[in-house]
Amino acid sequence: MKQRIAVLTPLLALALSWQVGASPIDWNELDAATQKALASFEKSWDAMPADRRERLAKGAERWSAMTPAQRERARGNLQRWRSLTPEQKEKVRQRLERWNALSDEERRDLQRRREWFQSLPDDRRQEIKSRWRSMTPEQREIARQRIRAFREASPDERVRMRQDFRERRDGR
Numbered sequence: 689m690k691q692r693i694a695v696l697t698p699l700l701a702l703a704l705s706w707q708v709g710a711s712p713i714d715w716n717e718l719d720a721a722t723q724k725a726l727a728s729f730e731k732s733w734d735a736m737p738a739d740r741r742e743r744l745a746k747g748a749e750r751w752s753a754m755t756p757a758q759r760e761r762a763r764g765n766l767q768r769w770r771s772l773t774p775e776q777k778e779k780v781r782q783r784l785e786r787w788n789a790l791s792d793e794e795r796r797d798l799q800r801r802r803e804w805f806q807s808l809p810d811d812r813r814q815e816i817k818s819r820w821r822s823m824t825p826e827q828r829e830i831a832r833q834r835i836r837a838f839r840e841a842s843p844d845e846r847v848r849m850r851q852d853f854r855e856r857r858d859g860r
Contacts, residue, residue: 712738713745722748 715733718726725748726733733741754762772780787795805813823831838849 712736713741718745718748721752725751 715723715730722745723730726744729736729744736744751759751762769777769780790798805816808816820828820831834849838846841849
């Protein structure tokens with residue numbers, strides 16, 4: 689069965705690329721900067737499927753447009769990715785799928801919250817992370833519910849909720 693899939697997959701990709709009129713990018717069609725970035729693929733270029741050539745060419749264009757700092761960050765990200773276990777990589781893929789399933793408004797909301805968190809002093813961020821990691825799954829769910837309720841509350845209700853939180857935290 690696996691052998692059939694291995695044989696049929698490239699054929700299906702070829703058939704689909706033919707149907708949509710995709711023609712493979714020829715090596716000579718690439719500009720000099722892109723060829724330089726993809727030099728390690730030159731010998732195998734003609735044997736590659738059209739979609740892979742397309743992805744590589746687009747990636748090389750993005751690479752060429754990056755600043756040195758952005759390239760260094762990309763190298764670090766790739767190195768971190770390679771060091772992950774298959775299970776960790778799968779978790780990353782699942783998180784990416786969840787992210788892609790969010791609406792634009794949900795993404796903006798998460799970005800705002802991330803920016804707020806990043807704006808906190810390091811010691812405060814570490815304190816929050818430590819407290820979150822020490823919670824049980826049930827405690828985390830209760831915290832999520834309280835956060836949702838806080839976001840949906842009126843300004844007056846938020847004042848009361850903050851006071852209740854401080855009293856619980858301080859053990860009053």
